[in-house]
Structures are given as C-alpha cells and as structure tokens.
C-alpha cells in the first residue's frame with residue numbers, strides 16, 4: 001500500500017507539470033502585449049513597460065517557464081495586480097472557505113446519499129424506496145443556481161430562518177488558525193460563533209449537496225441491489241449473521257466500490273459548482289476570488305486560482321484511487 | 335435406529351410469477367438421522383436447491399412461500415421467526431453452496447469469513463476463533479493455514495475455496511449439514527478428496543448430511559439412503575443398494591443408464607430424451623409421463639402417489655400400483 005501510494009504520487013508529476021504549462025500559456029496566449037491588454041488602452045507606456053518587466057514577459061519563454069516553475073516549487077504563486085499582495089498568502093482564506101463549504105456539502109451528500117441508497121435497496125419497492133428515488137430524481141435534475149435562489153427566497157427572505165448570504169456576521173472574529181471557521185471557533189471555545197457559522201453554511205451547503213446526494217443515492221441503491229443478490233451474501237445469511245450486518249458490512253463494502261468513483265467525480269464537479277454557489281450566496285471562497293479577479297483583469301490571480309483548483313481536483317482523484325485500493329483487495333498494487 | 339434430527343413433511347415451496355403462484359417443490363417428505371448421509375438426486379431444475387434453501391429459511395419471502403412442516407429437533411422451522419432461524423443457521427444447520435467461486439465475499443479475508451459463525455453464535459474473541467479456524471483449515475487439508483487466514487478469496491483456487499466453504503460450514507459443529515452439489519464445480523481428483531473429507535467428518539462428528547447432487551456416483555460413494563426427485567416431487571426413495579440394483583421408477587432407471595460405463599465403449603452415451611418441464615407447465619398426471627417409454631393413458635390424466643414397495647423402497651408410478659406390479663421389469667427395457 002505504501003509503495004502504491006508513492007507510485008501514484010510519482011505518476012502525478014507529469015499531470016502537475018502539464019497543468020502548470022497550460023496555466024502558464026494562458027496569459028501568454030493573449031494577442032499583442034498582454035501587459036497592455038491587462039492595463040487597458042489608456043495606460044501609459046511606462047506603466048506597460050513596468051508590468052511587462054513585472055510579469056517577466058520581456059524574457060524568452062522557456063526562461064519564463066523555468067522561473068515560473070521554480071516559483072511554484074517554492075510556493076510562489078505570483079503577486080496580485082490589484083492588491084499587490086503575494087497570492088500564496090492571499091489565497092489561503094479563500095481556499096479554506098471553499099474547502100469548508102465543499103467538505104460540509106460532500107460529507108452531508110455522502111452520509112445521506114449512501115444511507116438512503118442502502119435503505120432503498122434493503123427495502124426495495126417500499127414506500128421509503130419510492131419516495132427516496134422520486135426525491136433523488138428531482139434532485140439530479142435541479143439546476144444549482146435555481147435551487148440556491150429558491151432557498152434564499154423561501155427560507156431566508158419569506159421565513160427569515162437563516163441568513164441570505166455571507167460566511168458569518170460577527171463583530172469580533174476569533175483568531176484565524178486554520179481559516180476553517182468551524183474549527184477556529186471551536187478552538188476558541190466560542191460556541192455562539194460556531195452556531196452562527198453553521199447557520200451560514202446550511203443554505204449554500206444544501207444547494208451544493210443536492211445533486212451529488214441524489215446521484216450517490218441512486219448509485220448506492222443499484223449497486224447494493226446487485227450485491228445483495230450475490231451468492232456470498234446468501235453465504236453470510238446462512239452463517240446466521242444479523243441482517244443489519246449483512247447489509248452494512250458484507251454488502252456495503254462491495255457496493256461501495258462503484259460508489260467511490262461517483263463520489264470522486266462528484267467532488268470534482270462540486271468544486272465547479274462551488275464557484276456558482278459562492279457567487280449566489282456571497283461566500284468568500286476561491287470562486288469569488290477568481291470571479292473578482294476576472295472583473296479586475298488580475299491575470300496572476302486568475303492563473304494561480306485556476307492552478308489551485310486544478311491541484312485540488314488532482315488530489316481528490318488521488319485520494320479516491322487510494323480509497324479504492326483500501327476497499328478492494330483485488331486491486332493489484334503493481 | 336436413531337430418531338431423526340430433521341423431518342420434512344409435505345414441504346411445498348412456491349414462487350410468485352407472472353402466471354401466479356407456482357410450486358417448485360411439491361409435497362416432499364423425508365428425514366435424516368444423526369450420522370446418516372441422505373442423497374438427493376435429480377436433474378438440473380428439479381428443485382434440489384430450493385428444498386435446501388427452504389430448510390435454511392433463505393427463500394426470499396417477497397416472492398416465495400414455504401408450506402408444510404420442517405421439524406428440526408421438535409421445532410417447526412417452516413413457521414419459525416427470523417430471529418430463531420438466525421440462531422440455527424450456521425450453528426445447528428449449516429450449508430455448503432453449489433458455487434465455490436462466488437460464495438465467498440471478495441473483500442473480506444478468509445480468516446474474517448471463517449471465524450464469523452464462531453463470533454456470532456459463540457461470541458468468541460478474535461484470537462480464540464482464529465485458533466479454531468486454523469484447526470479447521472488443517473482438518474480440511476489446507477496447508478499454511480495461518481497464512482491463509484490473511485488471504486482473500488481471489489488468491490485461492492476453486493478447490494481451496496470449496497475446502498474453505500466446508501471448513502466454514504463445519505466450524506460450529508452443526509448437527510445437520512446441507513451440501514448442495516459441493517463438488518460439481520471441481521475437477522475429478524479434487525472432487526474425490528472433498529468427498530472423502532466429508533465422509534471423514536461425518537464419521538468423526540456424527541453430523542447428519544443432506545447430500546444434494548445430480549451425480550449418482552457421489553450417491554453410491556457417500557450415502558446410505560437416497561431420494562430421487564423429479565420436477566419438484568419425490569419419485570423414488572430407498573436404500574442406496576436397493577435403488578441401484580433394482581431401480582423401480584423409469585426415471586431412476588434412465589438416470590442409472592446414463593452413467594457412463596468405463597468398461598463398455600458405446601458409440602453414444604445414453605440420455606433420457608426430453609427435458610425437465612418448466613415448473614407449473616404441467617399440472618395433471620405424472621410429471622415424467624411425456625418422457626416415459628412406459629406411459630399409459632392414465633399417466634397423463636392422474637397423478638400417482640408415492641407407494642411402498644419391497645425392501646422399504648418407495649416409488650411414485652402407476653406401474654407399481656398397490657405395490658403389486660412387477661413394473662417395467664416385465665416389459666423388458668434393455
């Protein structure tokens with residue numbers, strides 16, 4: 001398992017290099033002088049020259065790429081044109097906000113989705129099964145932005161149960177240690193703030209979780225139905241194992257193999273969905289960060305923001321692959 | 335003679351299909367005593383597996399219905415609660431399934447699967463159960479037993495898996511072992527070893543065995559008594575020696591004739607013409623009549639009863655009405 005992990009990590013090197021190259025070329029693909037485009041037509045010649053030098057655009061491209069890579073390796077993601085701050089420092093709170101939202105959404109989606117799928121399969125054709133599958137069908141066909149807006153309208157505006165947007169509305173924020181507010185507030189022992197953070201998480205989290213939850217539930221159900229018909233499940237029952245264990249241990253471990261793929265894919269898509277959800281709910285995450293950068297033509301931020309999201313995506317895939325190997329002993333660690 | 339450990343009376347198992355409820359096993363009676371090996375033979379599809387699943391209480395309750403009495407140590411299992419059945423399964427009655435390749439769970443180790451009955455029924459700890467598991471693996475002739483406990487089913491050959499299945503069934507020292515074609519999927523040498531092993535276990539532990547097979551050679555090798563099933567009914571029953579030397583029912587005669595004889599080289603092997611009728615396709619008369627060379631008009635319209643014959647043999651055929659007819663031996667078959 002250990003050497004398998006190392007090998008999988010090694011195979012990521014070309015992927016990461018390719019990603020860096022594409023992101024690197026993005027800015028250079030702008031026709032004419034990118035510095036001029038970034039600054040606009042009214043910019044003075046000195047400003048354009050200064051930015052050209054700042055971005056290193058005056059050097060041959062292979063030298064530019066080399067120094068770009070060297071920068072990446074030492075954790076240098078460039079400097080924001082707008083704020084003049086190093087992106088590697090600036091991006092972290094945004095990234096943490098997205099991760100917190102995505103993680104909460106995914107945990108909820110997996111927990112409810114997998115359990116709904118299991119129970120539907122266990123009690124196939126029961127009322128629970130019918131209702132869960134109808135809800136799941138509605139869930140998969142629901143556009144995220146529509147769901148988000150409806151939530152805001154009904155839950156936040158009409159009934160005033162939860163805040164419409166934002167991540168908290170606290171006067172004296174606790175010290176940011178991880179930038180995951182759920183954890184930071186707990187570390188500080190501020191439970192009032194903790195619940196405030198949860199209240200802000202519910203609506204965007206739900207909007208983000210709906211589609212993956214529905215897909216995971218459907219996938220789990222069909223996978224479980226197939227597994228529960230197999231001979232080895234009959235063997236387990238013939239040994240006198242309780243039905244609960246037959247379902248949640250003997251069946252689930254097998255049924256999870258295809259479900260894990262779906263969870264991985266959905267987590268990747270969820271990152272994309274997060275950008276949409278963040279704009280709707282004013283969530284200060286990486287989506288908002290990139291979105292703002294686009295309107296300011298802050299190219300270094302756009303570049304690095306995309307790189308960070310792509311990196312996350314690759315890491316999720318790696319995690320899913322390792323999870324596979326942990327569940328299914330038939331996967332050869334070769 | 336010891337009193338039987340299990341007595342099946344008028345067992346009838348039917349399945350709900352598009353054409354209504356169709357009996358697959360019909361009015362079956364038999365009993366097995368401690369230390370005895372009862373053979374059940376019949377062509378594919380005649381209801382052997384359904385009979386054993388009925389005893390185990392593993393017929394899917396949503397589509398199947400089990401009627402009649404299954405008296406096990408005085409209790410009727412046909413209407414026992416799931417909880418009671420769970421305590422019996424794998425503990426007092428164990429089963430070896432037909433398909434060794436698919437009857438073990440691919441994502442759990444041999445050790446986990448082997449020790450499960452002990453942990454469920456006897457609440458043994460991991461260590462104690464592992465010691466016993468190693469003993470059992472050695473008993474069924476598997477070397478490197480300690481190592482084997484940590485392996486997964488895909489690392490084992492078919493013969494090894496079937497031995498594991500036998501060890502798994504015998505580990506709680508059941509009083510009744512149902513072996514559903516335990517050797518059909520194996521090659522001949524391994525088949526002989528496995529049969530020898532089961533015979534040994536039967537002698538050592540006095541376990542009663544219900545030996546289901548379509549191989550008369552296995553019956554001759556292993557059993558004291560045999561019942562011959564055809565299309566869900568018992569058509570002949572008796573001591574193995576009497577039945578082999580003096581088969582009464584034309585179906586039994588056909589089965590015995592179709593055993594390939596090594597000493598005589600024939601151009602073609604004998605086989606009974608036609609196929610087992612689909613359950614429910616024929617309700618009137620003797621089920622075997624359409625394939626029977628001795629069928630009379632009455633065979634098509636009236637169903638014969640299972641009647642007593644000499645030497646305790648029983649037969650369900652109009653040729654032997656009231657035990658008086660000399661049957662097919664008059665009309666010279668060979």
Ligand SMILES: Nc1ncnc2c1ncn2[C@@H]1O[C@H](COP(=O)(O)OP(=O)(O)OP(=O)(O)O)[C@@H](O)[C@H]1O
Nearest residue numbers: 349358377378379380381382383384385397548613
């Ligand atoms: N769950 C079920 N629903 C409907 N019909 C069934 C079901 N299980 C078995 N049957 C039918 O019952 C009949 C007997 O099946 P069974 O598996 O007992 O045969 P068998 O004697 O064990 O044959 P084989 O030698 O091939 O194992 C078959 O015609 C089968 O189609």
Ligand SMILES: [Mg+2]
Nearest residue numbers: 382383432514
């Ligand atoms: Mg069978």
